[in-house]
Amino acid sequence: MWSIYDGTVPSDAGSPAPTLAAVVDIFGAAEDDGPLGWQERALCAQTDPEAFFPEKGGSTREAKKVCASCDVRSECLDYALENDERFGIWGGLSERERRKLKRRAV
Numbered sequence: 001m002w003s004i005y006d007g008t009v010p011s012d013a014g015s016p017a018p019t020l021a022a023v024v025d026i027f028g029a030a031e032d033d034g035p036l037g038w039q040e041r042a043l044c045a046q047t048d049p050e051a052f053f054p055e056k057g058g059s060t061r062e063a064k065k066v067c068a069s070c071d072v073r074s075e076c077l078d079y080a081l082e083n084d085e086r087f088g089i090w091g092g093l094s095e096r097e098r099r100k101l102k103r104r105a106v
C-alpha cells in the first residue's frame with residue numbers, strides 16, 4: 001500500500017504513483033489560499049453582476065444587501081482599496097464611500 005500524503009512510490013507497482021503535489025497540480029487545491037482565493041467565496045458571483053455596477057445615480061441597495069451577507073467582505077474591500085478600484089460596489093461600499101474611507105485613513 002502506498003500513501004498519497006508522503007508521496008511514497010510503491011515498490012511493487014508497474015508505474016510510479018502520483019505524489020500529493022502532482023494530484024494537487026492536476027485537480028487544484030481544495031481551497032485556494034492565494035492572494036485572490038477569497039474571490040472563490042464571493043457571494044456576488046451567484047447574483048446579477050449588473051447590480052454591482054449601477055448606472056450613475058442608480059441604486060446600490062441590492063448590491064449592498066448582498067455584500068452585507070458576504071463572508072469575504074473585508075478581503076473584498078481591502079482588495080478594492082489597495083487596487084484603487086474606481087467603479088462598482090466592493091466590500092459593500094460605493095466608489096465615493098471608498099474614497100471617503102481612504103481620505104479618513106490618511
Ligand code: SF4
Pocket residue numbers: 041042043044045052066067068070071072073074076077089090091092
Ligand atoms: S463583499 Fe460584495 S462585492 Fe465583495 S465579494 Fe462579497 S458580495 Fe461581492
